[in-house]
Amino acid sequence: MELESSSRLEVNPRDGFSASEGYVLMTSDYCQIELRILAHFSLDENLCGAFCDPNSDDIFKCVASRWKGIPVSEISSDERNRVKQLSYALLYGAGPGKVAADAGCSVAQAEVWINQFLDVYPGMKIFMKEVKKSCAKLGYVQTMLGRRRYLPHILHAQR
Numbered sequence: 001m002e003l004e005s006s007s008r009l010e011v012n013p014r015d016g017f018s019a020s021e022g023y024v025l026m027t028s029d030y031c032q033i034e035l036r037i038l039a040h041f042s043l044d045e046n047l048c049g050a051f052c053d054p055n056s057d058d059i060f061k062c063v064a065s066r067w068k069g070i071p072v073s074e075i076s077s078d079e080r081n082r083v084k085q086l087s088y089a090l091l092y093g094a095g096p097g098k099v100a101a102d103a104g105c106s107v108a109q110a111e112v113w114i115n116q117f118l119d120v121y122p123g124m125k126i127f128m129k130e131v132k133k134s135c136a137k138l139g140y141v142q143t144m145l146g147r148r149r150y151l152p153h154i155l156h157a158q159r
Contacts, residue, residue, distance in 0.1 A: 032059050034091055044123025060084040067120045
């Protein structure tokens with residue numbers, strides 16, 4: 001198949017599946033599952049409240065609104081994307097250097113964003129600090145069901 005240089009061929013992998021007659025094929029999207037789990041475990045009132053905001057169905061716009069202190073309707077797509085990027089960066093342990101590299105800003109600016117963000121979401125900051133403290137002490141993190149992930153290098157990183 002030849003395509004013009006400005007044309008794009010789009011393929012949806014879901015189109016490769018179909019249900020047998022009389023059956024339905026169902027898919028599920030775990031929308032922002034990591035952020036939802038963080039809200040649950042951190043018990044951060046602002047983060048939990050963002051999931052219940054009746055003014056928006058976009059969690060990242062709600063989080064940005066609370067962080068910036070402006071209405072959801074005034075959050076630009078750039079601000080929304082910055083908050084999404086920052087939320088996941090912090091969730092997965094990125095520091096100011098990584099945030100700065102990903103956002104195309106200075107490390108100092110990234111530090112300001114991180115500190116401002118964690119000031120608005122203090123439960124998140126406390127939760128992450130407690131997990132790191134526990135991991136440094138025990139050498140592992142543990143799920144609710146008792147599964148352990150050993151991180152032996154964490155002990156050396158703390159020195």
